[in-house]
Amino acid sequence: MTTQERSAAIVGATGGAGATRLTVELAATLARDGRSVAVFDASFATQGLSHYVHGRIDIDVTRLLTDDSVHQRAAMIDLGLDTPAPVVVCPAYASLERFARAKSGEAADRFGEIIRRATESYDHVLVDTPPVADNPSIAAVNAADRVAVVVPPSKRGVDTLRRTEDRLADIGAGADRVLANRVEDLDEHPVESVDVAIPRSEVTDVAGSPVCVTGETGPFAQTVATAAEAVFNTQLGIEFPRGGLRERLASRF
Template sequence: MDGTKGGGEIYAVVGGVGGAGATRLSVEFAATLARDGRDVAVVDASFSTQGLAAFVPERIEPDVTRVLTEDRPLAEAETRLGLDLAGSVTVAPARTPFERLARAKTSECARRLAERLSAATERYDAVLVDVPPVGANQSVAAVTAADAVALVVPDAERGSDAVPRMCDRLADVDAAVDTVVANAAREDRVVEAADAVVPTGETEALSAAPAAVEPTEFAVAVASAVETLTGVDLDLPEPESSSMTDYLPG
């Protein structure tokens, strides 16, 4: 990522287990990059949970599954969030009945998803994909199309157990985990394999996201995770009391 619009990269944010917080962190990561002046898209590949729809209160038509099943441009499903940031955050959520959800998981639609993600990099500085635990065609398409993969797990025993299991699963589809993010971490960290650590914020509700739009302790940790995943140095203000070492694994 060079900071110029277009020619961006794709980052898959994969939940290692259900409820790991991948949807929220996808949006927090996007907002963090937007704070640094980048235009970012977040695309929903979690068709069953459809968490990104929470950020678009109005009617979503077409959603990302209709775009895929009817072979339409991804831009038709995009909504720009009204955030006062130097850059922008645009989301392409899923909001679909079960019948179309099933059709959107076919191999043909997975191929279209990979194509749409690649095309979106010409319009955005970064494209983030909200990916559920990998077990369906669209998830495989997202991780194999991605330039880098973040595996999000809760900082708990079930999160630690999920890391090797999900790394093996991605290896089975010729993909790899580039960054392990321990989410909702508390003082006693559990996931020893974590490359980045995000603490529990004041609230974990999707309705409160993105919270990483002000220089808070939480935002510092999210920015550190974004830098680890993307390899870029973000020029963001920090709270006076913060210490980046507080949020690094180890």
Template sequence: MKRTAALVGATGGAGTTRLCLETAAVLSHVGRDVAILDAAFATQGLARHVPGRIDTDITALLTDEDDLADALLEHPVPTPGRLSLCPAYAPFERLARAKTATAAEAFERLVERTADEFDHVLIDAPPVAANQAVAAVHAADTVTLVAPASRLGADAVQGMRGRLADLGTDADTVLANRANGEHPLEDAVPIPTSDETAVEDVPASAPELDASFSPAIVAAVETVFDVSLDVEFPEERFLDIDPEEYLPDDYLPESLRS
């Protein structure tokens, strides 16, 4: 079983942070303790999922050797397992110091330290172009590329594979995000669009699994971490079914016809 995984955006805006949260939510749903480390210093997107004040962030751990416990913030959604976030939230000066080669070595040690305390560690990584992203792919047991399910995403995956090859590694898995039909990302795990009405900072897979979206996340988790999860999905209720999908128009009353 692989315990640490770097989810790397093949391109900007691929949805890596969101899939890190969904992956962690599924794992914590089955009772596993999971931490997400933020390597996307430029966007600091993980910080938007943390309620309240952030006093110690991941860049402080990398530059000032602060205590890991001070930087781990619990996600408010209730799950059987622990779901902790270690976001980047820092002024530019400290962000710059956190991108140095010395800080990258500290990042690799941080991954090891976090793995000692959690069942699984996810790294939210941007496209590989800075030291902390290089450290992320070297420190993790497995590397997963996240790309939009489009021609742009397929081209980005090809380019990122080339960059990883330059670093002496490769991607083990590709997640095709927002795959709502046919797409050009061959052999990728398809992830459909989640419910657009869901609250943005709450995972769709927590505290309860979503019958239409969570199965794809479970498939991704099992592929990324090489595990088998015993998960029961909720059945769709009859009232959730749209009758127009199953009945001809001339069968429906006038009020339900489109």
């Protein structure tokens, strides 16, 4: 891993692709390897990241972007995961009025700077990013060192990936990795350009997530670990059973 590959925008190619859950699982996996992780929410409309926070959210990402008196560290919430290193998140959780102000060009510039600055305090920074269509999502993509696009494993995934790649090209960016999410058959899906195919997790509710914490060795955790390695061009020191799915997936890189 180089110092240039510490942040990543995890872009959902379409609504319902599961990018938020996957972002949290990637963060937990990196923290399981002893790497501190900060996760920012660029999906202001859905507020999906806030569902993983147990307790009050006094300062959210939109306030961080619109209130000069708020320091970045004050906006970070520790998820308290069973991992050697922490995962802290800055979710979106505010009124529509503040969402609108946080989507301005000025706020987007500040968002990009916050993402870049966060890499000085954390080993990795992930940004839960919606389909690229507004200032926060564009800021996330432009500020991140890497871009990973999350697609459903279907013909719809093929179509939305093509549209996402076109939008990324419009802003001078590209997809470094493509992750097919919630795949039923890891060897059979229509998204030919996928880098890592991630199976459905047996845990589907937010209350039981993330599952990729210390001690988890199932197929889902193994493929998320491979995805984390692929996104950041790095190697993790997490122990998994030998001779199984993990080796087959890792051999692709």
